[in-house]
Amino acid sequence: MAATGSAEGASGSSALWAEVRALLPRDEEGLPLALSGEVEDCVLPLLRRARALLYGAAGRPGAAAAAALERLSDILRDYSWEKLNAGPWREVGKGWRQVYAYGCLFGALAEVAAGRSLARAVRLCDLGLLMGAAVLDNALARLVRALQPHLPRAAPRGTSKPPFQRVRLQPPPPALRPQEVIPHLHCPSLEHFRDNYLVPQRPVVLEGVMDHWPCMKKWSVDYFCQVAGCRTVPVELGARYTDEEWSQQLMTVSDFISQYIMAENNVGYLAQHQLFDQIPELKEDISIPDYCCLGEGEEDDITINAWFGPGGTISPLHQDPQQNFLAQVFGRKYIRLYSPQDSENLYPHESQILHNTSQVDVEDPDLVKFPNFTKAEFQSCILMPGQILFIPVKYWHYVRSLELSFSVSFWWS
Known part of the structure; x- marks a missing residue:
């Protein structure tokens, strides 16, 4: 029986290699190693050597070739990683990415060729998708999509309770006074939205617009574990990004859920600008709101962000440089908006890195330190599942999750 099991394992490994190999060009000449920018002369010979090892065998690389390919991979990643972290990200050349x-x-x-656990191979793909630049017609995204079905379904570790049984008690939101409530509108026409909200830059809560999105029926903590549990993503640790103890860390979605969704005291947030490109299965469950067509840019210019975290996570009062549709999939959020005209009463940070963020704690303001904050008028809402909040460009907004929550935002011009 052991011999049979070993043979089946080898057969499965060979079949997977054949599937993975089919994602690549048929021969070395078809893999040109073209770089969009200059890199040091010592790099290209390393890339060519790795390519030769990959194509050197008629079939799957042997153990020695796989080990040599792994060593070259380590060298290439370590050397380019230093370049990626040598200065501001915007100054990093695309060639090094x-x-x-x-x-x-x-x-x-190399991991697949060696027949080892695929978890490390998937992690390497994710690191390349997060920090690198697309190569070979986005080969990393195609590779991870081929590998994922062969991984065991990830489940959150550390508890046998279903995730939604973990409830954190949060302070209730402030009472919403009628004169401060953001207006609600059910599926307005493009013309009505443009003339009454987009052009005059007035916030509004849209209802009925996302009812048909598959995410409204499919998404849950369990679903994320099944679809993306093994995927490595950046996670923000801490209640808000202005806290001194706030930090960022790479971890799998499954570990994030175990440590920050199902745990009683830890606070962390999956705030991801690349999640839907990294995991296309999730992107297929949402739609870009039709109202974005009223903007000046193309659909490819729209930035889609994911916001997933427990109750108690806060986005401090801040403003963004684009129009924003904030779509609530599950959970509730308390949101307060201030007009850009009130900016001087909101005491933005003086530092360049936080100039778009207010120093004021909206729900517990220090009025001795920030006396003019009381002069600023605001609108507010409790954003419910299935609702989309239109936040005009440069509008200041404060967001507090009242419970486990997943939101999707669309930034457009």
Whole structure:
């Protein structure tokens, strides 16, 4: 029986390699190693050596070739990682990001060729997708999609309770006074939205717009574990990004759920600008609101963000440089909006990095330190599942999750 099991394992491993190999060009000449920018002369020979190892065998690379490919992958990633972290991100050349992506790709392929656990291969793909630049027609995204069905379904560790049985008691939101409530509107026409809200830059809560999105029926903590539990993502640790103890960390979605969704005291937030590109299965469950067509940019220019976390997480009062549709999938959020005209009464931070963020704690303001805050007029709402809040460009907004919550925001011009 042991011999049979070993043979079946080898057969399955060979079949997976054949599937993975089919994602790549048929021969070395079809993998040109083109880089969009200059890199140091020592890098290209390393890339070519890794390519030769990948294509050197008629079939699957042997143990020695897989080990050599892994070593080259480590060198490429370590060397390019130093370049990625040597200065401001905007100054990092695309060529070095592509080198990092190639390093992750070759490393993931070495893992598969060696027949080892696929979890590390998937992690390498995710690191390349997060920090690298697309290579070979986005080969990393295609590779991870091929590997994922072969992984065991991830489940949150550390408890046998269903995730939704964990309830954190949060302070109730402030009472909403009628004159401060953001108006609600059911499926307005494009013209009505444009003339009454977009052009005059007035906030509004839209209802009925996302009822048909698959996420409204499919998404839950269990669903995220099944679809994305093994995927590595950046997580923000702390109740709000202005806290001194706030930090960021890479972890799997399953570990994030175990440590920050199901735990009683830890506070962490999955705030991800690349999640839907990284995990296309989730992107298929949402739709870009039709009203975005009223903007000046193309659909590809729209930035889609994910916001997933427990009750008690807070986005301090801040403003963004684009129009924003904030769509609530599950959970509730208390949101307060201030007009850009009140900016001077909101005491923005003086530092360049936080100039778009207020110093005021909205729900517990220090009026001795910030006396003019009382002069600022605001609107507020409790954003419910199935509702979309239109936040005009530069409008100041404060957000507190009242319970376990998942939101999707669309930034558009």
